[in-house]
Amino acid sequence: MDVRQVSYFLAVAEHGGFSRAASALDVAQPTLSQSVRALERELGTELFHRVPHGLVLSYAGRAFVGPARQMLRGITAAREAVGSHARATPALDLVAVPVLAAYPGASLVGSFRRENPHIVVHIDEPETDDGLHILVRDGHSELGLTHLPLPHLGLHVVELGVQELWLAFPPGTDVGPGDAVPLARLHGADVLGVPRGNWQRDDVERALRDQGVRTRLVVEVAHPEALAPLVLGGAGAAFLVRETAHSAASLGAVVRPVDPPLRQAYGLVHRPGPLSPAARAFVAHARARCRAGR
Template sequence: MELHQLRCVIAIAESGTFTEAANALHLSQPALSHAVARLEKELGSRLFHRNSAGARLTAAGEALLAPARRALAEVISARTAVQAVAGLLSGQLSVIGVRTAAVETADLVVRFHHRHPGVQILVEQPADDRAVVEAVRNARCDIGVIHGTEAPPDLPHTPAGTQQLLALFPDELAPPGESVTVRYLAEVPLVVPLSGTSARARHDAFFRNLARQPTIAAECTDHSTAIELVRGGLGATLISGSRHARINTDGVVARRVRPDIRPDLAAIRRPHGSPAAEAFFRMLTP
């Protein structure tokens, strides 16, 4: 039994599909399936029920999940003990940032790298804040970057910046002027986050006090896809100013939103984290 096999089992259990788990672990799906198949052969039990809807744990898989998480936590603890002696000249830091804060997460990682260039940094970007919280809580990642409203009370957290949301329109639908109101956005077709995600809950909250709810043109999980749908003329979408500064603006136009929508971001970690995680938090302390 190998640690990377346990990581595969945990990732599939958390995501519910082999495809999403492979993406999270930066593996090809055949490599992930092979690792699980080898482990199932070694244990003599199937660990997952597979069907068109995804994968769910068998009874044997359920029995393995908690010990697998403990084993990974022990490995992290062992690494922490060595790093505490060796300092931060080397070692690893795993950072998981929600996809809607990808640019801000990358900026934080770059800042940390400049301070501690000897630390190898692993970065993941799931679509939902809840996946970030679970990855940190289960000791799969050291640091999480989420929206401040999603920070759980049982994990240490600290402010990690603020986003300013802009409205992005296809050229042909762009209104005149430099800004639009939230009420105006409720009158145009919108490309929005997937229903049931924390991103969608925050999005819907922007329109909660309006008599008219927005018209949904499309739902998707990825900002890059949303931008391309806007470019193709499906409707408008909300995008962070930091991401807008880095995209190809051909065929799209951004407008400020009135009143300002400025979601706060937060970094989270486990109590008694690694020296690298502690250093990451110190970097964010004014």
């Protein structure tokens, strides 16, 4: 097994096929295919299933993604240590829960890339918010952007800030006097939401239970980013991240903070031990940006 074989395997996995990966790497497709087949022979198992419309990762292939990424990160760090890192293209592997990927993730990655245009960023999304910690622990991603506190998985935590949820109502809704909306006022109300296992749903339901409030979920969507358009379309009220709520307000939604406030800390997590140069730079950048924004 060599570095080229591992990097070719990851390229095929990330691009979903040999032709797209070959184009991205600027190598001949037969060369790429032969290298991956040689890697499969060395490992003694198929990493991809060849299907009529392309490739899908096999069970072994999915299991190999994390160790392969760790291997390349380790090699990049080793090259840096001996002064030859300029020959490698640095990469940052980041997994983020969707609501944090939108804010502050998008602005953090954008400003980081402006300062570090030579670093390639790979962003993954966990199937559930809780699944993020497993992806980081098992090495699929070097850094995770997640809500805190964490389960006890032995990960190192870098606190960055606090995210707050506001209520957004369809345009023209009369929410009554005052600034903040008491949660008690929502008793019996129709609301929009996301599936259980998502921080946004779990935190809201916990707060409502504490207040003895029951609501009726009338629309459930898989992704939090779909909530604001549904509110604007008149489907009902929803809890949105404050920054998303402000954007919805500019389009006509009626938005208010809630009483008591719904706030959750967030930060970056990674495995114990030294980080790759790209991850180390991103952690420092995120700390500085979030500290400046407070």
